[in-house]
């Protein structure tokens with residue numbers, strides 16, 4: 001898919017909460033030892049949720065973009081604080097934006113990239129000058145479940161507008177691939193999601209990402225070696241590397257945006273945070289491949305090129321690296337208190 | 345009731361919207377109707393700067409009802425860059441960085457939650473900037 005008018009990223013903001021739970025802590029409590037696939041996961045504080053993290057990431061993104069009017073604000077998440085009452089309107093109020101199309105999007109871990117595609121469409125058609133796409137989650141796993149090791153908190157926001165010379169990167173093309181695959185779901189009124197463990201890899205993650213990326217390569221005529229960086233959704237440390245290799249990318253292309261070992265799976269925030277880490281490092285002219293994956297299931301793939309503007313705007317916001325470094329470790333009981341797993 | 349009063353002042357809590365005197369330029373937060381410096385009633389809304397430094401602080405082990413789950417909590421008087429002083433909670437900060445003169449930045453957080461089914465009230469709190477983070481935010 002390509003927009004009629006060229007559309008670009010003008011600013012981005014990452015948000016990783018301050019607290020880290022080592023997976024050895026989870027394993028200690030539930031298995032008597034060992035660890036999860038990732039070293040640690042990022043945990044939102046007791047007074048944080050999807051709204052607060054979306055606002056923080058959005059404020060950074062808007063500051064970098066230097067754009068005052070946002071014609072659209074989309075928040076992609078599976079962890080809305082209210083079942084009924086939009087997250088995006090609270091974010092809009094906190095940003096002082098009122099004449100804006102605000103909506104929440106839901107597609108598990110894919111919700112942010114569809115926000116990016118929709119804003120791209122609105123800008124590309126000339127309906128709005130610029131909009132905000134946010135992906136953020138306070139993902140929760142049932143205590144003791146495999147998901148608990150990786151389910152983490154964090155996200156990123158992107159201000160997308162017309163390509164006018166001030167952009168930091170251009171969105172050249174994107175593709176989507178979806179199917180009805182039942183590997184991950186949460187029914188209404190249920191607190192924690194469920195998953196079919198053996199289903200999560202082959203027919204879900206690999207099948208959808210491979211199809212979306214192959215379609216993107218076909219549409220653009222590019223080969224994996226044409227990209228400097230590749231960012232894939234990161235449910236664990238292993239899958240993004242494996243899908244990269246299967247598609248003909250190498251581990252060097254994946255390394256920069258691979259955050260799962262240190263923060264876990266931030267769901268809708270996962271691939272957008274990986275892209276933010278890459279943009280922190282990338283140079284003008286370099287090509288980036290971004291591919292999300294949302295359980296249930298589908299993948300959006302993007303071809304993005306880095307623009308000159310990135311050099312001017314670098315240093316405006318704290319980097320993903322600085323957010324990884326600024327952290328405090330907590331134990332399982334503090335995590336249980338923060339994330340409401342204790343009943344008083 | 346609590347939520348309605350809060351909602352009326354949401355821009356104050358969400359964005360630190362105060363007022364600025366159009367005659368003498370003094371800023372006020374929370375908003376006033378009459379300038380306390382020059383007496384003018386010509387005041388306009390203004391978003392306060394989000395950075396400042398700690399004037400003084402205390403650590404609360406006993407809290408007001410509704411804040412129990414956040415205890416122990418740090419409460420500080422912060423002088424914003426425009427000289428306005430604000431009372432706020434300090435979060436995500438190791439004890440050794442919490443001191444008078446420390447540079448802080450306003451963040452958006454949950455202030456309190458009205459039970460399992462009521463509304464969630466959001467507002468500003470403060471985080472002490474690490475040296476690295478301060479350099480990078482300029």
Ligand SMILES: [Zn+2]
Pocket residue numbers: 365366367368369370379380381382383384
């Ligand atoms: Zn005055």
